Amino acid sequence: MANDLLITNCSLLSEPGGVIGHRSFVEIGAGRITAIGPMSSSPEPAKDTVIDAAGKLLLPGLVNAHNHCAMTLFRGLADDLELATWLKEHIFPAEAAHVNPEMVYWCTLLAAAEMIRSGTTTVADGYFFSGQAARALHDAGMRAVVAHGIVDFPAPSVPDPSKNVTTVAAFLDQWLGRSPRITPAVFAHAPYTCSPQTLRRAKELADQQGARFFIHLAETQAEQALIIDPQGSTPVRHLAELGILDENCVCVHAVWLDDYDLDLLADSGAAVVACPHSNLKLAAGIARIPDLLGRGISVGIGTDGCASNNSLDMFREMDLLAKIMKLRPLDATALPASAVLRCGTTEGARVIGLAEVGTVAVGAPADLIMLDQRSPHLTPFYSGDLLVYAAAGSDVTTTIIDGTVVMHDRQILSIDLAKVYRQVAPLSEGVRRFAAHRPKPAVPVR
Numbered sequence: 001m002a003n004d005l006l007i008t009n010c011s012l013l014s015e016p017g018g019v020i021g022h023r024s025f026v027e028i029g030a031g032r033i034t035a036i037g038p039m040s041s042s043p044e045p046a047k048d049t050v051i052d053a054a055g056k057l058l059l060p061g062l063v064n065a066h067n068h069c070a071m072t073l074f075r076g077l078a079d080d081l082e083l084a085t086w087l088k089e090h091i092f093p094a095e096a097a098h099v100n101p102e103m104v105y106w107c108t109l110l111a112a113a114e115m116i117r118s119g120t121t122t123v124a125d126g127y128f129f130s131g132q133a134a135r136a137l138h139d140a141g142m143r144a145v146v147a148h149g150i151v152d153f154p155a156p157s158v159p160d161p162s163k164n165v166t167t168v169a170a171f172l173d174q175w176l177g178r179s180p181r182i183t184p185a186v187f188a189h190a191p192y193t194c195s196p197q198t199l200r201r202a203k204e205l206a207d208q209q210g211a212r213f214f215i216h217l218a219e220t221q222a223e224q225a226l227i228i229d230p231q232g233s234t235p236v237r238h239l240a241e242l243g244i245l246d247e248n249c250v251c252v253h254a255v256w257l258d259d260y261d262l263d264l265l266a267d268s269g270a271a272v273v274a275c276p277h278s279n280l281k282l283a284a285g286i287a288r289i290p291d292l293l294g295r296g297i298s299v300g301i302g303t304d305g306c307a308s309n310n311s312l313d314m315f316r317e318m319d320l321l322a323k324i325m326k327l328r329p330l331d332a333t334a335l336p337a338s339a340v341l342r343c344g345t346t347e348g349a350r351v352i353g354l355a356e357v358g359t360v361a362v363g364a365p366a367d368l369i370m371l372d373q374r375s376p377h378l379t380p381f382y383s384g385d386l387l388v389y390a391a392a393g394s395d396v397t398t399t400i401i402d403g404t405v406v407m408h409d410r411q412i413l414s415i416d417l418a419k420v421y422r423q424v425a426p427l428s429e430g431v432r433r434f435a436a437h438r439p440k441p442a443v444p445v446r
């Protein structure tokens with residue numbers, strides 16, 4: 001049988017923390033990995049489908065388990081602010097003025113370009129006008145879980161909040177089964193922007209349709225006070241009491257958890273996405289990732305939107321997560337690099353409901369990246385730990401998704417980037433004018 005693509009002479013890291021196989025081949029057919037082995041047993045290739053990967057390390061594409069892709073338009077718009085000010089005084093007003101279908105399409109494509117260039121092959125997006133986000137990620141050749149946002153106030157795509165859940169139901173109907181790479185899902189923004197009734201309805205919809213349910217949860221200490229609950233419940237207890245916390249529920253952030261919350265999460269089978277850069281930049285806090293993993297809770301890693309990060313480079317995210325977890329316990333073993341690499345690949349994929357993704361194995365989807373090992377900062381290369389502590393998105397030379405080469409020699413093949421820049425330029429001019437004419441919120445002088 002002719003192979004669609006043959007990668008030869010690569011160094012191969014198939015498992016995080018595993019050994020690196022030198023001079024290996026990977027054969028791909030119909031979007032999946034069909035064979036892996038040493039070069040001595042490499043099949044005869046069809047001539048035009050060979051990538052000679054000598055000097056390259058091949059590993060699974062990274063999984064960004066939480067992003068708001070279209071927020072590329074708002075990168076750098078509101079820095080050095082804590083979450084509530086950032087969101088209410090800057091981001092929500094900017095979104096009300098500038099989020100529209102065209103903006104979501106082009107700014108999501110811009111995010112896709114940044115992700116492909118930094119080795120992310122799968123993303124979980126959560127935003128508005130999600131049909132446009134799904135179209136952009138599909139056009140970019142990415143694999144994605146695209147979750148439509150729900151809030152109980154007029155949102156850019158749903159001016160009448162009483163239609164928030166039905167709008168998402170229509171989005172699910174449109175996208176379920178439409179593209180093999182795009183999986184639609186539901187994103188209830190947070191317990192402080194969605195009433196208990198909305199949360200229940202959104203979760204019911206997700207469960208009925210077999211779609212993943214995402215929610216920002218326990219992000220800041222202040223969130224607890226925002227949830228109207230006479231019992232003084234925590235955000236996690238709030239979801240548990242509503243019957244929402246289960247194996248279909250993905251809690252994004254989950255920073256402020258007490259031990260009982262950890263037990264509830266573990267018993268429920270719910271999953272967590274850690275967003276360390278966003279949590280530090282918005283002064284939200286430091287999540288308890290080793291405690292979550294210790295209780296068997298699945299943890300993925302997300303950049304969050306790049307207005308709160310401000311990068312979509314998952315290598316940077318993994319590096320920070322591994323290091324920041326060592327800080328509070330003053331324990332260098334608190335979260336080893338190999339565990340972080342798992343969270344950025346296989347575990348992240350499992351968290352967002354794509355269990356087959358994130359591994360280099362025969363039969364798995366062919367979502368692969370290659371890094372140039374002939375770089376001073378990656379020499380010598382003793383173990384995969386270097387991917388967490390030394391590698392950067394800019395080391396990625398080739399990105400393959402679903403068996404298709406979407407970037408080679410750092411040239412993106414699936415996106416007309418010049419066109420994206422042309423389309424985004426007037427949108428960003430609008431944001432620049434908007435920011436210039438808004439009264440500046442007072443910044444405390446120290």
Ligand SMILES: CSC[C@H]1O[C@@H](n2cnc3c(O)ncnc32)[C@H](O)[C@@H]1O
Nearest residue numbers: 068091126127149150187189216305
């Ligand atoms: C329905 S999700 C889209 C919605 O979420 C906002 N958002 C982005 N990052 C965060 C965050 O860290 N916490 C809470 N809300 C966030 C985004 O601006 C959209 O309005």
Ligand SMILES: [Zn+2]
Nearest residue numbers: 068216304305
């Ligand atoms: Zn978010």
